[in-house]
Each structure stands twice: as structure tokens, then as C-alpha cells.
Amino acid sequence: MTDAPLxxxxxxxxxxxxxxxPEEQVLARLDGxxxxxxxxxxxxxxxxxxxGLVLALDEADTTCDGVAMRVKDHERDAVLAYxxxxxxxxxxxxxxxxxxELRDGRKVPALCYVIERDHIQYCGGMELEQQAQVIAKAVGGRGPNTEYLYNTAQQLDAFEITDTDMNWLVTRVRQLAG
Structure with missing residues (x-):
């Protein structure tokens, strides 16, 4: 990705x-x-x-809906460094x-942050109940793990993206966190 939009x-x-x-923001789907x-x-x-637990893109025989953000050309280097x-x-x-695949039909290459399965921080396959137990208690340098979950779920709702696991986790973590 040299001179192409980022x-x-x-x-x-x-x-x-x-x-x-972002210069432009469009709902998008990533396969795999x-x-x-x-x-x-x-x-x-x-x-x-x-x-705590944070989200990552994990390889799977499915798709992930999210948002594609086009970086302003003059901010490319600064955004990439950030x-x-x-x-x-x-x-x-x-x-x-x-x-x-953008919601408007375009296809664009995009920067994606994917989990390294061989890394010690990888914990794929954890049951939802265990995830909820961890998220309800953990706090880090950027704040409570619950905040991360709730903000992500709220944004998915705003974009009208359905994620049943996320919805279950929000309900369960609210029960656990009080």
C-alpha cells in the first residue's frame, strides 16, 4: 500500500x-x-x-462486520505511526x-490488526461465561475492561451490526459487575 489510500x-x-x-467511514465486511x-x-x-480481555480478529470460516476508515492522505504517516x-x-x-467489501459495493485493501495465535496473549476458544468473569473485574491503563465491552457493544448497535456473543456478554457482565 504505497500511494493508494490508506x-x-x-x-x-x-x-x-x-x-x-477519518476522511471517509463506511460499514464493511472482512471475510475469513x-x-x-x-x-x-x-x-x-x-x-x-x-x-483483561480485548477483541482481536481471529481466523475463522466466517465474516466480521465493522467499519472501514479512510485516512486523510496528508495524515497517513502520522496515523500509521499512532x-x-x-x-x-x-x-x-x-x-x-x-x-x-464496503457496504456501498466497493472493495478496498485495508490495514487490519489480527491476533498472532502463537503469542502468549492469545486465548482463543474461551467460554463466554469465563470471558464475562474476566471482563467484569479487570482494569488496565486505559480503564475498566467493562468500559471497553460496553463502548464496543454500543457502537455495534449504532452501526446496526448484530453480534450475539457481544450482546450476551454485555448482559452477563452487567449482572456480575452490578
């Missing part, structure tokens, strides 16, 4: 807190991955002593480019 795929916190003002609380958070939403500092704080995410 698109970024948001499926979790990038949807509600991208950290930059799903949104999953499959990454231990030891920095932003948990600690090494009591890890995203790498934010998302690549450990080697748990791998920066990859994948084709997205």
Missing part, C-alpha cells in the same frame, strides 16, 4: 475511539475472520497480575492488509 478496519475500540478523524475476545490485555484493559504505537504495544497483534 484504509483501516475497525471491529473493536477503533470503531468508537479511532484516535484520528471473526471478532473475538481472544487476547489477554496486560496493558490497556488489564494488568500482568490480572489480565496506530502502530497503540496496537502493536506487544507482539500479540500482527499488522496485515486484507480486502474489505
Amino acid at each position: 484504509w483501516v478496519f475497525g471491529y473493536g475500540s477503533l470503531m468508537w475511539n479511532p484516535g484520528f478523524e 475472520f471473526h471478532r473475538s475476545f481472544c487476547m489477554w490485555s496486560i496493558h490497556h484493559r488489564g494488568s500482568e497480575e490480572e489480565p 496506530l502502530r504505537e497503540r496496537e502493536l504495544v506487544s507482539a500479540a497483534y500482527v499488522e496485515q492488509v486484507h480486502d474489505l
